[in-house]
Amino acid sequence: xxxxxxxxxxxxxxxxxxxxxxxxxxxxxxxxxxxxxxxxxxxxxxxxxxxxxxxxxxxxxxxxxxxxxxxxxxxxxxxxxxxxxxxxxxxxxxxxxxxxxxxxxxxxxxxxxxxxxxxxxxxxxxxxxxxxxxxxxxxxxxxxxxxxxxxxxxxxxxxxxxxxxxxxxxxxxxxxxxxxxxxxxxxxxxxxxxxxxxxxxxxxxxxxxxxxxxxxxxxxxxxxxxxxxxxxxxxxxxxxxxxxxxxxxxxxxxxxxxxxxxxxxxxxxxxxxxxxxxxx
Numbered sequence: 001x002x003x004x005x006x007x008x009x010x011x012x013x014x015x016x017x018x019x020x021x022x023x024x025x026x027x028x029x030x031x032x033x034x035x036x037x038x039x040x041x042x043x044x045x046x047x048x049x050x051x052x053x054x055x056x057x058x059x060x061x062x063x064x065x066x067x068x069x070x071x072x073x074x075x076x077x078x079x080x081x082x083x084x085x086x087x088x089x090x091x092x093x094x095x096x097x098x099x100x101x102x103x104x105x106x107x108x109x110x111x112x113x114x115x116x117x118x119x120x121x122x123x124x125x126x127x128x129x130x131x132x133x134x135x136x137x138x139x140x141x142x143x144x145x146x147x148x149x150x151x152x153x154x155x156x157x158x159x160x161x162x163x164x165x166x167x168x169x170x171x172x173x174x175x176x177x178x179x180x181x182x183x184x185x186x187x188x189x190x191x192x193x194x195x196x197x198x199x200x201x202x203x204x205x206x207x208x209x210x211x212x213x214x215x216x217x218x219x220x221x222x223x224x225x226x227x228x229x230x231x232x233x234x235x236x237x238x239x240x241x242x243x244x245x246x247x248x249x250x251x252x253x254x255x256x257x258x259x260x261x262x263x264x265x266x267x268x269x270x271x272x273x274x275x276x277x278x279x280x
Contacts, residue, residue: 001083003090007098007138010091014052014140022049026141026168028132031055032072032186033081036176040145041085043173052089052139053082059095060106060127072189091139098134107133109156109163115250116152116263117274120240128153129160136166143169147176149183151261151276155250175275177203183275190271198236199268202275205230205242209262213279218256220244227264240265240272247278256280 004010017024025048027040044051055078062068075092082090106126112118113125136144146154158170176184181203182196191199205227212226227242244253247261256279263276 001079001087001090003079003092005093005097007093010052010089010093010138011140013089014138017050018140023142024048024140025051026135026139026144027051027053027087028135028144028146029053029055029078030057030071030186031078032074032189033078034176034184034186034188036147036149036184038081038085039176040147040173041082041087043171044143044145045086047143047171050089051087052091052141053087054091054093054135054139056091056093056098056131056135058098058127058131060099060130061124062127063121063123066121067187072186091135098131106130107160107164109160112152112156112159112250116241116243116245117265118152120265125153125156129156132157133160133164133166136161136168141168143171145171145173147174148172148278149175149185149274149276151247151263151274152250155248158248181207183273185273187271187273191268195236195269195271198234199271199273201231201234201237202264202266202273206262206264206275206277210277210279213256220253220256223256223262227262231266236268238267240267 025044027044029037057071059068107129108126109129118125154172161168161170182199208230209223209227212223217223224242231239242264244262246253253260258280260280261276261278265274
């Protein structure tokens with residue numbers, strides 16, 4: 001696996017792959033890799049001739065009171081995992097490389113970036129779309145792989161790629177879970193044993209909503225109330241949002257008549273976790 005630190009070198013490697021008419025798959029990450037990331041790499045490996053990944057903890061997507069400084073970093077271990085999975089190119093730039101001094105240009109998907117996580121984390125998705133747009137321009141992938149756990153991010157990146165005519169196919173892979181149902185996340189490392197147990201309420205609430213849906217309930221307000229009732233049983237977990245929305249527009253849905261996203265975010269101690277399911 002070739003570790004690349006500069007934009008110029010990454011662009012040269014990408015163009016070399018394309019000159020051989022090879023399909024380039026790309027998995028962008030912030031490191032602290034887990035099985036969910038590796039599932040994306042395996043999907044990329046299955047659908048591409050060459051696989052590139054990136055490790056870059058993006059400061060633009062962290063708010064002033066968020067966990068940028070303590071975000072888990074395990075670069076050497078991450079490299080070993082990626083190499084074992086057959087990644088050929090790893091782009092690992094510095095902050096200075098990605099954001100030269102006095103950078104003032106941002107990418108913002110208006111109307112979507114203020115919903116779900118964007119509502120409680122103002123500016124977060126502007127940071128995400130800016131860095132992803134830059135990575136797409138630098139790496140020039142044919143396919144880019146993202147996890148369904150970050151459902152709002154997926155919708156926003158898809159819309160950005162469509163609106164800006166970016167020549168990349170967005171491939172979304174299912175949520176990878178721990179044996180007990182907890183969605184895999186780099187932030188799970190923050191949880192002690194008790195909070196780890198409490199965090200299971202996210203998945204439990206979603207399963208309850210799914211069960212009610214399968215029994216025939218279609219009213220979103222009823223389903224949301226049922227999900228929140230499950231959360232009320234876990235006093236140590238603070239709900240951020242529990243919403244039922246269109247998976248493409250992120251607009252609230254009153255009655256479920258087609259494929260619909262049930263999304264939740266909550267604070268377990270100081271750790272903010274996400275989960276979701278698709279129903280319909």
